[in-house]
Amino acid sequence: MADRLAQFLEMKFGEAFIEVDESDDVSTIHIRGTKILELLRMLKTDPRFAYNFLADITAVDHLKKGGHARYSVVYHLLNQHDSKRIVVHAWIDEEDPLLPSVTALWRTADWQEREVFDLFGIKFDGHPDLRKILNPDSFQYHPLRKDYPLQGLGERDDFKVVKRSIGSKWVEERSFE
């Protein structure tokens, strides 16, 4: 089964196809990011696959782990008729990470791609409204990248100091904007 799937995908996508991993009970397709929209459209509409449900979009930064490229965007698909799942990794390089958006196939991709953009800085081509979703607009970084430290880069050091009176004394207090 895995070999047939791999052969089929290689014929269809040529060099963009990387591999199919069948070591788990759920198979994983690895593909270059440029072809992800075509692959997911095929997996959704082709009756041989019929993965009608997009369960999750997330990303992994492979800076320290190593992989086919720096980032992979991970799509968890589900076929609700026979309860089959499949995982797709779309690999993209470090410079100017850009992927085609899948919002045209599933509307759930709207918020999830915004989240990936916010936390990893991966842009999605064709997304209707690509804004940050969790972090404030003034925040410059993409915190789930592996080169962003856990304790931050000092964003909180220059919060404004406001004076408040507590009882009869004026005290200096750090405050949010």
Place this chain on the structure above:
Amino acid sequence: MSLVAKQLSTENVAINFGPSHPATHGTLHIHMELDGEIVTKASPEIGYLHSGFEKLGEHLDYNQYITITDRMNYLSPMCNNVAYALAAEKLLDIEVPKRAQYIRVIMCELSRIADHMCSMGMQAVDIGAFTVFLYNWRMREKIYDLFEMVCGSRLTTSYTRVGGLMRDVPEDFVAATRRVLDDIPTALEQIDGLLSHNRIWLDRTRHIGVISQDQAISYGLTGPIARATGISYDLRVKEPYSSYEDFDFDVIVGANGDVYDRFNVRLYEMWESLKIVRQALDKLPDGPINIDADSKYILPPRDEIFNSIEALIHHFEITMENRGFTPVVGEAYVPTESPNGELGYYIVSDGNRTPYRVRTRTPSLINFSVFHEIMPGQSVSDTVAVLGSLNIIAGELDR
């Protein structure tokens, strides 16, 4: 009069709903545009409770992160504990003993009852039915007493461990649970009697916030919200985990996908949860609750730690920094049916004692993304009814 009325021009009014509003139950912010009483546009803005749990997970080891999972969906922390433990166990390729699986099922289903009770009560109190809220809260407290009995805390349970449970249930747990289970039907009948045929409740919930099946699939909706539209997909039946295949229960499905159907799906799901807990208590097997301690995933028993050198070393090996178990390089995702829908932890391992990446597929985030689509055309007062029926938990929404 009519001449004057013709000359009056109306303008859409922009209002902010939240971020701190008593009916949002958490810090949600919705920009709304109103034409009189009718919502023309509603765009949610989230992230007020963003706490960086996923980043934190890359710096905590597999057992430490269990305490973080409590804080995500704080209405059903047990379900989060179980979902995370299952994903970690799949990564490590271990299966916990049958007794632990059954206890996990009992905890999940009790959580589901508590969560549905709470979300229904919140929804009712937002719409104006205060009594239901108090009745539900009383039942929820009794379930939380059971949680306190097994793990010592009511909300931050952290009951599961990778490879088993924190400890076995106390001896009188089964009897105490049966007593609570005997009380729950009365509470469910009270909700039913107070709301199901209540004229005001029907007017406030029927044909409000309607979601179609196509919308539900396109927006990735799961759980009671998807089942209220008529999609019969329940992960406990379709992709059973933790021995759910051993229990006999029905999947509750609605038809119209409106607020009333979501209420009904939740109400009847609690009856099904009761059935599952009763069966699990009847069939609760004896035996260990953890995998074999020799596997080095789980702490040895307490008295052995104090009385034998091997167990003491073993204890240190697991708890000390730079020690502990390490899974192989790989990734795992286990979907589970939490009270709100599909909850799954996606864990990527690079072979270290901390995960390389921990992603939570939270139902709240994905269920909330449909909100802007169903609100236009509804009235302002329906906003709280729809919000209550979607049961958005801010801790899980923003993580």
